[in-house]
Amino acid sequence: MTKKILFTFLLFLTTIAFSQNILLSEKAKVSILTCGLGPESYAMYGHTGIRIQDQLQHIDVVYNYGAFDFSTPNFIGRFIKGDLQYFVTYGSFIDFYYNYQAENREIIEQELNLTPLQINSLYQQLNYAVYSDERFYTYKFIDRNCTTMVVDKINKIIGQEFIKSDQTNLSYREILYPYMSDFYMKLGIQLIFGAKVDEPATRLFLPYEFKNALSKTQVNGNNLEKSNSKILQVNQAKIPFNWLNSIYSLLLVVVILVLLNKKWIKISHFIFAGVLGLFFSLVGLYSLHEEILWNYNILLFNPLLLIFAWYYKKENHQKTLLLGKIILAMLLVYLAYMTTKIHLQIVWPFIVLHFYWIGKIVLQIKRSKQSTSF
Template identity: 60%
Template structure:
């Protein structure tokens, strides 16, 4: 979804004066670019292409670029106030970059009248040369797809392009796009309650493409049939090292080793992660990571539990262990019907196995 167009920052903006009047032969197409197994390309990309042979125009407008040289880049990215911006480039440069990345491109020409094409063309160029060029990115509400959806709906004069009504949550829509196992696992535990809400926003490129295939206004289809401009796709071979099997193997090894030092280190790490989930809401503007119930899985109290486990404080180990087990059971009950259950269940099992075993061990000491 996010297209990291660092090279574009070194190129001049391909902009056009509003005095340019598009011919009747001008075309407006939505370009949907395929996915790739890297974080910024995991969900694809959306662009708008405007072609007009009479005026020798063939340009693609992109939302979702950002500047790596921004001061405090990483801090702003985590906080959620990094400024993204609109870029434009010649179509053939655009196509070359996606072919180079091995990503497909599908075009859907919009059935707009000449006045609507002109209005869209003018508004896109205003976005390039005014304060509108910069915006604060939001994973669901404001990205390379939503910005274009809003533009097209404005031109059509109605919210025709929208997420189909269903009971699917944002998390359920996103889940199939995450092909990298450990990336999927990380995203699932960092997402909070917002992504579990029923999806009402059309925010993903390939979902937008599907909507355009059937969307109508006044009985007429909004877009013409899909045209594949670039068929190239990336095929990622299956890897046991990047799968749930490697996670299961690691957990089995940890259980078999059964060393106190490893357990303490693990609980410290899990507690620190929970502490991060607890505090990030006071800092980050990313709504998707707020109210994160994974704090019951990665519980900050595990830090205190690890300390008393190291000190061999029997009463505190039993108390904090039982509290942590209770949190784990609450967590398990909450996610039992959620799509991410299978991906986090190995960690749940490891937590419960170790906590129950440690608590039972120290209870036996007390009741001897």
């Protein structure tokens, strides 16, 4: 057993040394692989890989900057905090292909118009990254992921930032929005995102946006894309509309809550909304993810609703009235700010519900005060 382990270790070291020192032939090719979307949360935006082929050297490998380890201690906590370590891996193209074929996800290949010197330099840099401390990087949703790492690598090889976003007229939120097909997942993600995702999308951070940018990129008057082909075509079954996972089910719940018109239901909702707002506030302070900082959605899911619910339950009319007016004023500010935001179309039921319930409570207290003054 010990001999087998020693042999495997020596073979591993030999492979490292060989892969880092080998020079590719002039027939070598570099391609960007764009992989299709998957149902899992980590695959819902697709994936980017780098393929290097050299038939003369019998090399056909894919480098992947999107690897992570589920067995990392406190995985969820570190992901939320924003210090989870991702790493680069590499493996044979055929294994990569079969993996995506099994997941029923397409692969689009774009061969790059690079010189043999640039291809060799990229190959050496990628191998160095795999077998050095450069292997690990701290994942950031927009600024550092499997796509941005590849974008930066290719721009470094060609010597200038030729590959860049051409959608700066859109915000990151507007680019992300169409990718989210699951309504309640979309709602949750849109609510936890803060002000950063409303900034102009100057960073290429999604695989398909990168693919489209590559097709338009020119380097010194020449197209960077040499060829473009779909090397794995899949037939994805059309997902039937599910009203339970749509805005219609949310509207139905809101209508039922309003029709029931029970005080305990209102209090329960205000507590839920307040706790959610408190979570948005605290996670923004705890996390290193810039995407969830300065979350203005706390104007809708307002932590003050917790205090409002308490005074409303205790029938402290004076303080309920004061807090109600403050929360309504914040809701007006939120609504005015949201008129230019794409996710207004999925959060408006909560806006309407809060305006209706809190406004009604405020008016009832005012009327009761007026009637007792006569």
